[in-house]
Amino acid sequence: MKQTGLSTCHRRQFLKRAAAALAAPLVVPGAVLGLNGATAPSNRIVFGGIGMGNRAMFILPNFLAFPEIRFAAVSDARQDRRENAKKSVDQHYNNQDCRIYRDFRELLAQRDIDAVLIATGNRWHATASMFAARAGKDVYCEKPISLTIREGRELVDAARRYGTIYQAGTQRRNTESYAFAREMVRQGKIGRVHTVEMQLWTGSAVAHEKATPVPAGWDYDMWLGPVQWRPFVPGRVNGWAYFWDTGEGMHTDMGTHYTDQMQWVLGTDDTGPVEFETSDIVWPDPKKHMSETALTGTFKCRYANGVQGVINQRGGFTDRYIRYIGEEGWIQVDDETDAVKAEPKSILALKGAGGVGWGNAGAHVRNLLDGIRSRTPPVCNPEVAHRAQTICESMTISARLGRKLRWDPAAEKFDNEDANRMLYREPRAPWRI
Amino acid sequence: MILPLSRTMKTLTFALSALCLAAALPAAELGPVVAEAAKYQSGGPVEPLRALEQALRDSAGDAAARAEVEAALIRLLAPTSTQEARRFACTQLAVIGSDKALPALAGMLTGEDTVGMACLALGSYPSPKANQALREALAKAAGPARVQIVVTLGDRRDGDAVKSLTPLTRSPDDALAQAAIGALGKISSPAALAELAGLRDKGDPVLARAAAAALLVSADLLIQAGDSGAATGIYDALLRESQPTHVRRAALSGLLSIEKDAGQERIEKVLRGKDGALKPAAIAAIRALQAKEASARFAGTIGALTPDEQVLLIDALASRKDEAAVAAISTNLAAQAPAVRGAAALALGRLGDATMVPTLVKALSAAPETEDRQAIASALVGLKGGEAVDQAIVQALNKQDDKTKPPLISVLGKRASRSSVPALLELAGSADAAVAKAACVALNKLVQSEDLKSVLDRLLTLKAADARAALEGTAAQALSRTAEPSRRTEAVAAVLANATNLEARVSLLGLLPSCGNAQALDTLKAARTDAEPRVREAAMRGLAEWPDASATEALIEAARAATQDTERTLALRGASRLLGATADAAPAATAARFKTVMELSRNADEKKLVLGHLGRVHDLAALQLAESCFGDQAVAAEAALAVATIAPHLCGAHRQAVQAALARVADLPADAELKQSARDMLEAVKGFSDFITAWQVTGPFTKEGWPGKDLFGVVFAPEQGDDASLRWQPMPAGTDKTKPWLLDLGKLYGGDNRLAYARAWVYSETAQPARLELGSDDGIQAWLNGKVVISNNRGGAVAPAAEKAEVSLEAGWNKVLLKVVQWTSGWGYCARLAKPDGKPLDGLRVQNTPPN
Incomplete structure (x- = not known):
């Protein structure tokens, strides 16, 4: 097509x-x-x-x-x-x-x-x-x-x-801690970067639940929008982040923040990785849960120059971070606190005090x-947002198909036909431009 | 093949096992799974759906298996399946569906409830036969189903559908007409374009807008296909003033992207014309023009624009990093409009190099407004050229009068070039205080360890007395960037040894706390006996500011030996601060030293200093020391605050003592809020009832990557004995007055996916049966005298007596150990010992430290 x-x-x-x-x-x-x-x-x-x-x-x-x-x-x-x-x-x-x-x-x-x-x-x-x-x-x-x-x-x-x-x-x-980390990487303070490690929290699961009448004051059809119809189920509506066509799970919902940073720091805003692979995925228990997206797992990508990006979906909400690992050191931003850590520690002396954290979008x-x-x-x-999000979505496709995928960032195609058919989901009419 | 029910269930069980183990599900076993899946509705088990997904994954590369899976999914499309089951089948067929599934999917295209899911499958179908199925269905479908089919035909860019779509663009059903117009735009065949052009020019306004949008999509696709000529025709028509501004802007951008000179001629025509709506888009396009001559060409149009447009153009020219625009921009440093002057300054900062320094410095000295000066200073900060620029600024600076120097010095600081340090150190010695201070501020960011000696030497030769504090700050910065304490001390000591200037000696002694080693401390101690009173006072202040506990005893001794009030007060302040800061390591010993310090206090102000830090000591003796001050009206309020600060940490272990102290707070002249806080805490402590609140806790314990739930079975050190390396601390109690029995580990430790241990000792006069009642958030395990008595890995909030166990108390001391696991969200527990029937068990004593 x-x-x-x-x-x-x-x-x-x-x-x-x-x-x-x-x-x-x-x-x-x-x-x-x-x-x-x-x-x-x-x-x-x-x-x-x-x-x-x-x-x-x-x-x-x-x-x-x-x-x-x-x-x-x-x-x-x-x-x-x-x-x-x-x-x-x-x-x-x-x-x-x-x-x-x-x-x-x-x-x-x-x-x-x-x-x-x-x-x-x-x-x-x-x-x-x-x-x-x-x-x-x-x-x-x-x-x-x-x-x-x-x-x-x-x-x-x-x-x-x-x-x-x-x-x-x-x-x-537009957050100072992240901008500082980027500047340090780009100035070569940690040498050539070979790995970008990203951690976010364990995903949730939504328990089985029967459909209920749509609450008063809701236009549920409009709420669904481009997504194909499903009956109104409170758990699914409130837990939309954990279903493929409404959310895609935490590695996407939160992961896109970190892949965006990775792209920015690596200077790859107009391209992206060439390979995706997932492992150790723990899915919701189908006996208990209706939700679809992963609880924990490792989502990897690799750029043409060998740099690896790894999203670890695990741990607690406050444990999230992004770490750039180079041949001569590393630098990390703890997302919960905006605190920067680094090795060698001399890097930290270059950072000014304070600064606006991510919680302030001003x-x-x-x-x-x-x-x-x-x-x-x-x-x-x-363009830059799409490239960052493409990484998360490619990881999703890799996880759902359970296979390693190669990606052509210029043509925006996988080396696999099943995966290419997952590049798109026909939306429900009339929600189409 | 029809299987008996038992076999079906067996197969399903197998399928689920396959799912869990990621093993292949034999295609022949899919029949029963489909039968179960066909009944799926929200609320029911999803194992059959997950089993089919796994089968799809496993069939990759195996044509026969893939065909079996597709066949299973086709069966799931049957009208007898639930709506949700059919929807599921469509999501899978979107990935693997072939021509075999088309008849079943085609049958769903005419149903209002099924057309969406069928199109979900067909939208990504590779087979062209899908188009035929959609066209045929369009002829038969009605209502909203037609809209969905039209949308999908458009997404598939089916050229054969144009004949069917064209009449629909004039449908009275607005949604259908708009969908048809959108689809024609994506198909963009000549016939489709002709229809859209007609709608654009002759249709009603709503359809004309939709047609314009569709034509913009067509133009993109035509360019992609290499037909720029047809695209140009579309854009030209959409550039007319009758079109909405955003459509015109889009048309202009489209034209600029395909014209041979990248639109330069058209841009210039727009800029020199009167069509203001298009100028911002034209100016924005200048940024990306490749042509070398573009900067000079468009710099020449600045005069043809309004001031607001000039600002945009100057910024666009600056973004090109092309010196060809510098001359034209420079003339605008003197423009009438302030915004243009500011834009020119900022642009020059981005474009210029060292040669631009004299121009900008001259403009700075002549700048009429603060905003102008700020813009020019920003430009100087941004100038490219590294040290050459820095040196040019230094040279220019030397020619300025003292009034103009500070902003230029600030520029050097912001440029953060190490090459400026010598010049700035020189300026720090200026007799003009403003110049010297500005130099110190600039140096603060720049000085490194290697500058330490120069900065310290400057303290000896400082001319502007008002700049001394600023220079001391700079020296402290240089010290903080010198890693080894010995190097810091040696540098200061060396200069101090040669310092004859009293002011310099005082400054240098004040820097010794920043050195922080034993030699520096000894130097301060020695200076305490200097003949010069100001030196002695400086030494005392240095001791009082000392960064660690090594100065504590010297300060206590100084307080004891002090002959003047100021000296003693400084010593007591320093000693109290250091004792408070290190209280956690040895609370009992710290409380004893605080008692000494309190005894050395001669007046109310000094006692207040001591009490201000006493609250950090979580020990009964500290509580009692604070309480002993209640009788002194002058310090009673501070004593009450100390008691209120200590109380939450001790109210579990020393319930009666805390109750007594808090009750007295209510009668003191403390502020109303503090008294209320004490009353609340008192109520909470009373509410402890016979809950056990005297605990020691240790934690948190985690395992990387392990969810909290899985940690329940992991054995950590506290289960293996009282490891001396563990840090046990008193558990604060009564932090939630609505749940006084709650021991809130979340407030103490925070975080998710971890656990902590709590221990307490209970004394029973006799061996007797009892009931242990626990509540926890989340999982909890309990040992009594080393034996597990309760174990439940559960989630949820703390509820008293949620877990109960009949236990036997031994005569004498009984050890209770709890393991409380945190999954996510809240984290805490509560515990009670009662008679076997749940009634209060009197006569027990509880403590949170091991019995002797």
């Missing part, structure tokens, strides 16, 4: 533009930019929110904190969530102006909205982003940016096509706003 991806030439052009944009940002009033065809009142960038659950409410203050942002509308398939979000926004502005929508397409049709925060469940990320791009809106989208490699590539194409300024929510690129949002003003791609633009 033919693919709709664009040529390598296009991708490289995009990357060059992206790289060119990562310099000192400038602030230009929105009026000059003809944002979305409409002039933003008071030169503000007007945002809408799509998907206003827990994650959205966690990150929303990072947007509201910017005086140049006006958050004007929210949408969610759940009535309680959209009303709760409206309450927060209205409280912040001390008015009742925030509009609410059940269907995000109505929000996207509002001419005064320049950009959207997308914080839906993972199943919606790529689709909602492409709908926003087509409507001429700029985008901040939570990670992971997609759940199949092909929809990730299509998102890249859509953002390029419409000139969408898109920032993926992998905010650790700098990441700032980076997006600067991109919107100057029409230049932010640091986590679609």
Whole structure:
């Protein structure tokens, strides 16, 4: 079957533009930019929110904190969530102006909205982003940016096509501890890197549970969106992260943060590893659990130059880290605390005190706003985010097929036909651009 | 083949074993598995589904086995299967389905409930026959099923579907019309493009917008196929002002990507034109232009733009790293608009090198606004060229008056070049305090061990008295970057030996705590007898700031021998701080030393100092020492705070003493919040009832990569005897007033997937039967006198008496050992000894230390 991806030439052009944009940002009033065809009142960038659950409410203050942002509308398939979000926004502005929508397409049709925060469940990320791009809106989208490699590539194409300024929510690129680690690696402080070790926590399992009526105030059909229909089961809905078509499990949901860092540090934002392999996977007990994704396991990749990346999914929530191991030492960022460790320890003397941790996404949002003003791609633009996410999704495919896979990062194809057929899942209509 | 039920179950069991062991499931055994899978609904067992997934994995490379698996999945598609079972089968056929599965899948395309899952399978089907099945179904399907089929035909880029899709673009069903338009865009055949062009120009606004979006997709695909001419036609039409801005921007970007000069001519035309909507996109494109002459060409258009657009263009030019734009940008350092001036400065910082320094320094001295100065300073910090730039700044700096020097010195510090250190050390000796201070601040980041002597020497020759504290800070930085304490001490001692200047001697003595070894401590002790009072005071301050416990006794002795209040107060402050910091290692001994320090305190202020650190000593004697101060109204509040700080750590082991002390806090002149806290704790302690709260704990114990649940069976040192290397500590109790019996290991240790041990000794006058009641979060194992009495690896919250065991207490001391496992989330336990019928068992004594 033919693919709709664009040529390598296009991708490289995009990357060059992206790289060119990562310099000192400038602030230009929105009026000059003809944002979305409409002039933003008071030169503000007007945002809408799509998907206003827990994650959205966690990150929303990072947007509201910017005086140049006006958050004007929210949408969610759940009535309680959209009303709760409206309450927060209205409280912040001390008015009742925030509009609410059940269907995000109505929000996207509002001419005064320049950009959207997308914080839906993972199943919606790529689709909602492409709908926003087509409507001429700029985008901040939570990670992971997609759940199949092909929809990730299509998102890249859509953002390029419409000139969408898109920032993926992998905010650790704007976190000082991670930036410091990258700088040290790139300065050669640990010699040639041969391994990148990443650890995240043990996945959860969802127990068997029967279907129940859809709760009042839920538009379950909209909640499912592009995913093929399944009956409403509270455990599955709340534990969506642990099913293939709605989540893909922790090595993807959290892993994409670390593969994004790995790509950034290794300087491989326009390419990726060439080999994937998984081992020691512990699956949920089918006697007890309906969930599908791994509890623990080792997810490996290898780049053409021999550098290995290893995601260890195991241990506790607070035990997560990323460690770059070189021929002359190592450097590690503990994700829970943003603390940096290194050997030789002399590296640590070069680090300044304090700094913004990953829990504060302000700098990441700032980076997006600067991109919107100057029409230049932010640091986590679609191409780099897609490449990072491709690693996680390839690991998923390797684990599900139980085999080692070779990958051509230029053609974005595996050496295996089964795997290539897993590059994509046809979505449920009409959720297709 | 139909198998009897018993055989089916046997086969299923086998299948599950195969799943668990990752062994191959014989294809011939799939029939019963399918039969079970066909009944699957949420809530039911998923073993049959997992068995089929395993069979699919195992069939890789084995055509016969693969055919068997496909056949099984086709059977699972039968209408008699549940909806969820059919959905599952489609997810698998999406990976391995062949033409054999097409009839069954085709039959599902016309059903509203099944078309989505069938298209899920067909979307990634390699066989072109899938297209035919979809087209045929489109003719028969109705309603939402048609929308799904149209979407999938588009995704498969089926050129033969255009005839069927074209009339649907004008369907009154909006979803169907939009889906058809999208599909035509992906197919992008001439006929499809013609239909879309018609909709763009003549259709209603909604369909016209959809057509424009579809045409942009087509243009991408045409470029990919090498037909740039057709793409150009699409883009030209979409560039019209009647189109939405974002579509026009997309069209412009598309054109720029395919034009022979990479769009330079078009960009210049846009920049020199009046179409403001397209200018930001045109300017953004300049960043990636490859042509060498582009920078100079577009630098020449700055004057044709508004200030806001100029800012964008200057930034874009800077991103090209091309010196050809430098001259044009430099002229904008004097632009009328502040934003343009700032952009020009920042751009020059990215583009320029050492030759740019004189221009920027001149602009800095003439800058009208603070923002201008900040921008120019940032530019200087960012200039490429390493030491050449640093030296150029140093040269320029020497020509400036003292007023202009500090910002340039700050630039040198931010450039963080070691080559600037000699110049900065020289500037630190300036008679102008602002210049000297700025130099010290810049040096703070730059000095290394090898600069230590130079910095210390500068302390001897410092001219600006107001800069002394800043220079001392710089010296401390250099010391902190000198690894060996002996080298630090030798360097300071060498300079100190030759120091005749009183101010310098005082400074150098103040640096000795940063040296931190015995020689440095001796030097300070010796200076305590110097003839010069300021030297003695400096030595006393140095001792009081000493970083480890080695100065404790010297400080106590100094307090004892002090002849002046200041001297004694400093000594007591230092001694209390050091005792508090090391209290955990030996609480009883520390409490004894605190008693001595308290006795040396002569006034309320000094006692407050002591009490401020006493709270860190988790020992009964410390509690009693604090309580002994309750009678002194001047320090009662501080004593109460110390008691309240110590109490949670002792309330388990010394329940009565803590209760008595807390009860007294309520009558003291302490603040209301503290009193309330004491009352709450008192209530909690009363609530202990006959729960055992006197425990010692040790942990946490982990095994890398092991989930907590699996740690339950692992034997760690505490189970093998009272290993002297283990660090047992008192278990804080009563931390949750709603659950006073709860011993919260999560609060003490934190983390997931680990375990800890707790031990206590219970004295019984006689041998007697009893009941041990435990609650735990998560798994718990209990030993009484070395014998396991309770063992349950379970998850969940702490509930009193969740586990019970009949036990026999021996006459005398009985040892209770608990192992409490943490899976995730909460972590804690509670324990009680009662009569066998659960009633209180009086007369027991409990302690958390081994009996003598």
